[in-house]
Amino acid sequence: MNIKPDCITCIMNQTLKVCRLLEVDDPTAKKLLDSTAEILVQHDLTYTPPQIAKETYAKIAELTGVDDPVAKAKVHATQMALQVDTAFVQTLHDAVKFAVIGNVIDFGAQKQLDLNETIQTHFHRHFGIDDFEVFEKELKTAKTLVYIGDNTGEHIFDKLLIETITKQYDVEIFYFVRGMPIINDVTVKEAQILQPAATIVDTGVPTPGYDLRYANESSKALFEQADIVLAKGMGNFESLYDETDRAVYYLFIVKCNVVSEAIGQKEGELIFARH
Structure with missing residues (x-):
């Protein structure tokens, strides 16, 4: 399923959420958001959302030095799921x-x-x-x-x-x-x-x-x-x-x-x- 214009704002929002999760400063957040925007510009609508996400998160990991930027969220989600009746x-x-x-x-x-x-x-x-x-x-x-x-x-x-x-x-x-x-x-x-x-x-x-x-x-x-x-x-x-x-x-x-x-x-x- 190819990417649609609405997916662009979703991908940008994901980058912003990662910035907040990692608690980066404003200049770093700007750098990460700029990198995501550049990736979106470089890819046309023949790509799938997951393919765009692959490039986006690879760049986030490169710029922050964090291989698993969403690790905290994964631990929290697992703990929450284990408590469900x-x-x-x-x-x-x-x-x-x-x-x-x-x-x-x-x-x-x-x-x-x-x-x-x-x-x-x-x-x-x-x-x-x-x-x-x-x-x-x-x-x-x-x-x-x-x-x-x-x-x-x-x-x-x-x-x-x-x-x-x-x-x-x-x-x-x-x-x-x-x-x-x-x-x-x-x-x-x-x-x-x-x-x-x-x-x-x-x-x-x-x-x-x-x-x-x-x-x-x-x-x-x-x-x-x-x-x-x-x-x-x-x-x-x-x-x-x-x-x-x-x-x-x-x-x-x-x-x-x-x-x-x-x-x-x-x-x-x-x-x-x-x-």
């Missing part, structure tokens, strides 16, 4: 919805949603798109499932879904993570908590979304050969939607008007779409 999650469909609701943990989102409030307001809502019945049918014969992770913190919600799946079905699950810190996306470091429920796979991808152009050969082979692929979050949707011929289940909350227009659903809707 999951007792009300009783079925596989509940676990899917719970995992999707976890997608509100997103440092890169234009609009920030409160986790506990979203759980209370969204758990009993219907999905805007719900392909659960097809998913459940495919699980009955599936032997391998690739689960493409998204944000740190929401990976705790992913863990519950993965454990729910493996309790009911004889399927091997591979959990894909980014190849390096990018925004607040989950990497090998944060994903250790998912073992042994899933095999952690470093995809080598430096973008906040599973971009096949950057993926290493081992993860691409798993991606193509898996019986089922689940892709969490808007970054994975932006990177894969209409970019692959294989079927993918997209799980996310619509958090911006650009994705809203692409998926044909209102902002705030829960999405579990097979495409």
